[in-house]
Amino acid sequence: MTTIQYTFPLNERTEIPAVGFGTYLVSNEAAPAAVQAAIGIGYRHVDTAAGYQNEEGVGAGIRAGLAASALAREDIFVTTKLWPGNPAWGDPPKTGEQTIAECQASLERLGLDYVDLYLIHAPYGGPERVAQWQALVDLLRAGKARSIGVSNFNRSHLEEIKAAGLTMPDANQIELHPWSQKQDLLAYMADHRIAPIAYSSLVPLSTWRVEGGQDSAKTEEMRRDGGIFAEMAKKYGVTDAQFLLRWGVQNGYAVLPKSLNPERMRQNIDLAGFKIDDEDMATIRTMDRGDGVAWATGDPSTAV
């Protein structure tokens, strides 16, 4: 196994591991064992969110994993996210003050003094969006987060932060895979030194979220076409999952594969032993199909 150990820069002080462990659809009950196993296998980043309702279990898994591997808190990178509210769902947007309290509540559930990255989960804050971001800047200054960012923000949401004269986010966590490449957004982010973090890298797989029953935005055409990556992966002697994750890492995106299957967990971090050649990278560049599919309710980046 050739585990990826390198990191990408996030800001002057922080680096993010190239491969992290995703925990969406991991229950609070399953999280302790899953996270402990992930740390044992070599993952050094765990991604959770208030909205996943598993922060207590993730925190327990981190403590157990660190103890079992004789690691310290500084050896692990932890991300969690603010649920910003969503007026369209009858869920009032969090104010700046509530954002600070939400971060503190997440830290308590995780059993941590700080997180390495705190994100606004989606641009659903409407009139409070800028106040939420200002609160994250305050949390950074107070040492509650080592870096701060957003998720599912499009260019106009990022421009709103810039227009308010606030520090730009360190990162934007977005759906990125060969069928959702978001080149324009990535170019804007590169210009503003906002690091991309890729989620749902494994969308094209036939095994993607089948058990969670959460894949309703995946089209029939996508279901039919997913096998192409298994074909491409054969040349390198790797699985289609490894191929898709390597594509992300090779582009400079930190990736966050989620699996509860120990063999897949090992596979998903075993990405250092091969490199996708330029010709295949160029072929994939032509495969973009636009918006993502991970949110069954539609593309969150179009929300305002």
Ligand SMILES: NC(=O)c1ccc[n+]([C@@H]2O[C@H](COP(=O)([O-])OP(=O)(O)OC[C@H]3O[C@@H](n4cnc5c(N)ncnc54)[C@H](OP(=O)(O)O)[C@@H]3O)[C@@H](O)[C@H]2O)c1
């Ligand atoms: N910010 C956001 O809005 C947002 C949205 C979505 C996701 N995320 C984050 O990103 C993480 C990853 O995204 P995701 O959970 O949507 O999807 P993902 O990691 O791309 O794919 C997970 C799915 O693929 C299966 N799988 C994993 N490894 C596999 C392998 N090697 N071979 C075959 N199948 C495999 C898993 O099943 P098994 O568990 O059965 O292996 C699961 O059904 C999330 O867990 C979360 O932390 C963030």
